[in-house]
Amino acid sequence: MNWFDKLLDWFSGFTDQWEKHGVKFTLYTTIAILAGGLFELVPPFFLSKTAEPIQNVKPYNALELAGRDVYQKEGCNNCHTQMIRPFKWEVDRFDPQHSYGKDGYSKAGEYVYDHPFLWGSKRTGPDLAHESQIQPSAEWHKTHLINPRDTAKGSIMPAYPWLFEESSIIDASKIADHMRGLQKIGVPYTEEDISSASSLLAGKTAGDALIAYLLKLGRDTAELSKSLQ
Amino acid sequence: MSSSEQKYNDTIVKGFLISGLVWGVASMLVGVWIAFQMVYPELNFGPYFTFGRLRPLHTNAAIFGFALSIIFATAYHTVQRLCRVRIWSDKLSNLHLFLYNLTIIAAAITLPLGLNQSKEYAELEWPLDLMVVIWFVIFLINYFATIFTREEKQLYAAIWFYIASWVTIPILFIVNNLSIPVSWIKSYSVYSGVYDANIQWWYGHNAVAFVLTTPFLGLMYYYLPKHIKQPIYSHRLSIIHFWSLIFLYIWAGPHHLLYSPLPDWLQTTGMVFSIMLWMPSWGGMLNGFLTLTQAKEKIKTDATLKMLLVGLTFYGMSTFEGPLLSIRAVSGLGHNTDWIIGHVHGGTLGWVGMMSFAVIYYLVPRLWNTNLFSERLANTHFWVATLGILLYIVSMWVSGISEGSMWRAIDETGALKFPNWVQITETLKPYRLFRGIGGGLYLIGLLIMIYNVVRTILNSGSGFKEIDLRIGSKEEKVV
Numbered sequence: 001m002n003w004f005d006k007l008l009d010w011f012s013g014f015t016d017q018w019e020k021h022g023v024k025f026t027l028y029t030t031i032a033i034l035a036g037g038l039f040e041l042v043p044p045f046f047l048s049k050t051a052e053p054i055q056n057v058k059p060y061n062a063l064e065l066a067g068r069d070v071y072q073k074e075g076c077n078n079c080h081t082q083m084i085r086p087f088k089w090e091v092d093r094f095d096p097q098h099s100y101g102k103d104g105y106s107k108a109g110e111y112v113y114d115h116p117f118l119w120g121s122k123r124t125g126p127d128l129a130h131e132s133q134i135q136p137s138a139e140w141h142k143t144h145l146i147n148p149r150d151t152a153k154g155s156i157m158p159a160y161p162w163l164f165e166e167s168s169i170i171d172a173s174k175i176a177d178h179m180r181g182l183q184k185i186g187v188p189y190t191e192e193d194i195s196s197a198s199s200l201l202a203g204k205t206a207g208d209a210l211i212a213y214l215l216k217l218g219r220d221t222a223e224l225s226k227s228l229q
Numbered sequence: 230m231s232s233s234e235q236k237y238n239d240t241i242v243k244g245f246l247i248s249g250l251v252w253g254v255a256s257m258l259v260g261v262w263i264a265f266q267m268v269y270p271e272l273n274f275g276p277y278f279t280f281g282r283l284r285p286l287h288t289n290a291a292i293f294g295f296a297l298s299i300i301f302a303t304a305y306h307t308v309q310r311l312c313r314v315r316i317w318s319d320k321l322s323n324l325h326l327f328l329y330n331l332t333i334i335a336a337a338i339t340l341p342l343g344l345n346q347s348k349e350y351a352e353l354e355w356p357l358d359l360m361v362v363i364w365f366v367i368f369l370i371n372y373f374a375t376i377f378t379r380e381e382k383q384l385y386a387a388i389w390f391y392i393a394s395w396v397t398i399p400i401l402f403i404v405n406n407l408s409i410p411v412s413w414i415k416s417y418s419v420y421s422g423v424y425d426a427n428i429q430w431w432y433g434h435n436a437v438a439f440v441l442t443t444p445f446l447g448l449m450y451y452y453l454p455k456h457i458k459q460p461i462y463s464h465r466l467s468i469i470h471f472w473s474l475i476f477l478y479i480w481a482g483p484h485h486l487l488y489s490p491l492p493d494w495l496q497t498t499g500m501v502f503s504i505m506l507w508m509p510s511w512g513g514m515l516n517g518f519l520t521l522t523q524a525k526e527k528i529k530t531d532a533t534l535k536m537l538l539v540g541l542t543f544y545g546m547s548t549f550e551g552p553l554l555s556i557r558a559v560s561g562l563g564h565n566t567d568w569i570i571g572h573v574h575g576g577t578l579g580w581v582g583m584m585s586f587a588v589i590y591y592l593v594p595r596l597w598n599t600n601l602f603s604e605r606l607a608n609t610h611f612w613v614a615t616l617g618i619l620l621y622i623v624s625m626w627v628s629g630i631s632e633g634s635m636w637r638a639i640d641e642t643g644a645l646k647f648p649n650w651v652q653i654t655e656t657l658k659p660y661r662l663f664r665g666i667g668g669g670l671y672l673i674g675l676l677i678m679i680y681n682v683v684r685t686i687l688n689s690g691s692g693f694k695e696i697d698l699r700i701g702s703k704e705e706k707v708v
Binding site: 008011012015016019020022023025026029030032033034035036037039040041044045047049050051069072073074075076077078079081083085086087088089090092093106107108110111112113114115116117118119120121122123124125126148149152153154155156157158159160161162174177178180181182184185186187 | 266267268270273275276279280281282284285343344345346347348349373376377379382383384389392393396397400404409410411412415416417418419420421422423424425426427428429431465468469472475476477478479480482483485488489490491492495498499502561564565566569570636637638639643644645648650651652654655
């Protein structure tokens, strides 16, 4: 009998016992699955790197937050990622102007106000983490959202004309509620930020808000980087 | 009424089987539709039927509508037989079936309305999450009460896999879905940024592990030996692969976040454990294969056996591809591309789908006490589905690797070779078209099965005659 068989004998010696006791079996199963879960989920909460904003990164204002809600509602994250990996080809593609200095890839401190994170898992369209620096024109975004084929022939993105219709005007009081909720889970909104919702959102459609959000993506870190250069 | 129907509650099994068929068609119909949206954007009918809103509907209907229905059907069927008692409470099981379907219907309405938390496979908004918790608790009480009142001392391997799933699913679901409601239809995840990503993929990967893998291994451990009337090849192998599988799987989540701002040590842990997972996964596959070889001469004629064989093959393939893709360098090429879509569908269409179909062909004649309407149609289903899967994954491999290669292609001057995104999209179009056709074939296979099942049910009560798949047994003609 070789060592592996001995090991198996030893192991099945007690698992055989568990197989006759429902409670024991369930308990040991729970311990087995909790070990890895706890090891991976708990320590990151104590690592400051994953929680502290990079200097200059600010929470979304009311209009940008409303836009983020629209982004989430339309499921833009199903096709667009918001996380640039540290590869030359990825940084060159999504930081063409080198707005972020030498290292135009994504860092933990950029995402601390993102509830939930919107990195996505499939890049069918381009990454949007630095969209404010790649396409800063609000007009372009409007044309693109109304019919993507008008700005990029051959695009397979759905058209979103209704985002700019009268019926899509955003209710500012709802967004103020959203901000209050986020305040409770740690986004440092001031009362002034919240009360500014009504003026920022007056007459704005979901499309306007979405564009404001897209033009916020990567802006704070690019500004910081430019001021340092 | 047969004696088994008096002893066991089979009505609930029938209920979940039918739910599975309904949600299976729904999920695959949406799947084929969104596959073609990736080629013809005119198929996006706004605002309710755009890709971004339909994709979560497709995944939720497939995982939580189709797969989970089959899981519950088989869980109710096997637990009663393996414990030799009737399910603890008929009332609770009916309530479970009702609330479960109510939730899926609500999901099918709210997701196209754009109400989602945007976490993959956890998109449902908080009131629906609460509903899920309620019926899952009802189910858990019923299931464990059945186990605790059992008349059979030994818990058979199939039950282990179900128990591991029932323990883990609620932990994953509750931790990942913690959110702060800001209205009835909107909530925000309590975690942010990198934390949120880490917890999401701990959940996301283990949904694959404990919804799409362990329950299906459980059903393999019951139905495969039952169907061929031979014991499972090795009890010891099942012990070792069960414990190592459930222990290792939980660690693998971070392989979805390689090269991200997630701490490096976590990424590496995820990668190492993913590679280690290959062994227990293949342990399960081998135990299945070696069991199946005991009836290998029947594979030519028996559609159920063919489906089990192909299901196991795809399980082996996806669990080889998974560790491969979680190696940093390979992830560098494959991440975010169609390759991943192909990988996932190898697992879902090949493993989950085929095992489910096999179980449906096994259960329907027995539950409705009649022979299957047509073995030939079952075989047709098998071939159409297999061809569909192959078209799907091969086109996604080609598409994904082309996609990843074009993103990274750099010319002699160090500039991007394909700076224009649409150029890449255009290159991938033919492969994506083939993906849609492959998915379409798979859907046609499902419709063939449903026709077969409906005709079988219409014939119910005419008496079921089992074919004996034991070695050396004489062929019996099915009338």
